[in-house]
Amino acid sequence: MNRRIALSAVVFAAMWFGSIPGNAQTTAPPDSVALEARVREIAATIRCPVCLNLSIADSPSELARDMRDVIREHLKRGETEAQVKAFFEARYGEWVDMKPKAHGFNLLVWLLPGVLVLAGGGLIVLLVRRWIGNSAATATAASAGTPSDEDRHRVQDELARGELD
Amino acid sequence: MAGGLVFAAGFLGLLVYGLVWGDPRAVPTPMVGGPAPDFALETLSGDTLRLSEAGDQPLVINFWASWCIPCQDEHPLLVDYSVAYKGRIRLIGIVYQDTRANAERWIRERGGDWTNALDLRSQTAIEYGVRGVPETFFITRDRQVLQHLPMPMTPAVLRFWTDSLLALGKTKAPGT
Known part of the structure; x- marks a missing residue:
């Protein structure tokens, strides 16, 4: 019995002490996890210079990977997101920002969709009103073409006369 | 009908503007x-090359890689150029996303007897806003960027910007 308890204690100790280094290797410190989340968050707002409209968070290119490293280094130095983005804009231009700033020519990007929606809405209203107008006119024209009682009687009379003839 | 015509005219205008005045190779180079x-x-x-210790000559910095096809065409031009402007311009090659072995073999x-340095993690390329290779920077004596050309060099382009560098002397680059 004692041997069994001693053996269990040894196995337990081996598992316990054996698990510590393993855990240390596989679980990243919370700071590192938070840093990587920040890197990814900022990288998602920066356009990859060598890809077709991909952010450097999504691009598999080497340059995107190296740019993510630059973001990491700047964040480690205590820079803010605005400072990191300013660094890339100073080198690659405003183009590198996935979300263009709403000023100057860029305003078109922000205003044009609204203008187009309004114009489209106006066009729909105009067309619907025109269709409704056309339908009413057709109905009026149709009602204008309904024979009066007098005409109906006249036709009936003429038909009757024709039958008699 | 009139609205559609205005829209089509605007679209056509933008298209013509882009085709006539827009340079498809132009990229923002701030x-x-x-x-x-x-x-x-x-x-x-094996030495360390620092821009701040690169002498007082105007510099031409060329980013290149051995896997870059346009760089193969550009290289003989740079060899001739380094001879023609020896002593007046310092040509520096920066190896972009490549290995030392490949660069040495190249x-x-x-x-080519000009200095070539390795930018293994693209840190310098990113500092210079490089998008790909080859790209060339013309740097004045007081270390201002006179021009950034993200394209393979031609003899005429190289000569024009080098002569501009030399003509500037110690004056500052435009816009500074």
Whole structure:
């Protein structure tokens, strides 16, 4: 019995002490996890210079990977997101920002969709009103073409006369 | 009907503007007119090259890689250029996303006695706003970026910007 308890204690100790280094290797410190989340968050707002409209968070290119490293280094130095983005804009231009700033020519990007929606809405209203107008006119024209009682009687009379003839 | 015509005319106008006045190769290069970022890179000969210690000659910095096809066409031009402007301009090659072995083999096979440095993690390329290779920067004596050309060099382009560099002397680059 004692041997069994001693053996269990040894196995337990081996598992316990054996698990510590393993855990240390596989679980990243919370700071590192938070840093990587920040890197990814900022990288998602920066356009990859060598890809077709991909952010450097999504691009598999080497340059995107190296740019993510630059973001990491700047964040480690205590820079803010605005400072990191300013660094890339100073080198690659405003183009590198996935979300263009709403000023100057860029305003078109922000205003044009609204203008187009309004114009489209106006066009729909105009067309619907025109269709409704056309339908009413057709109905009026149709009602204008309904024979009066007098005409109906006249036709009936003429038909009757024709039958008699 | 009239609205559709206005829309079509506007669209056509933008298209014509882009075709006639837009340069499809043009990319924003905000580095021009600003200070050239300093760097410290290991050269192929094992030394450390720093921009701040690169002498007082105007510089032409060429980013290249052995896997880059346009760089193969550009290299003989740079060999001739380095001879023609020796002593007046310092040509520096920066190896972009490539290995030391590939770069050494490239220089051994194709020639060239100018300094080439390794930018293994693209840090200097990113500092210079490089998008791909080859790209060339013309740096004045007071280390301002006179021009950034993200395309393979031609003899005429190289000569024009080098002569501009030399003509500037110690004056500052435009826009500074």
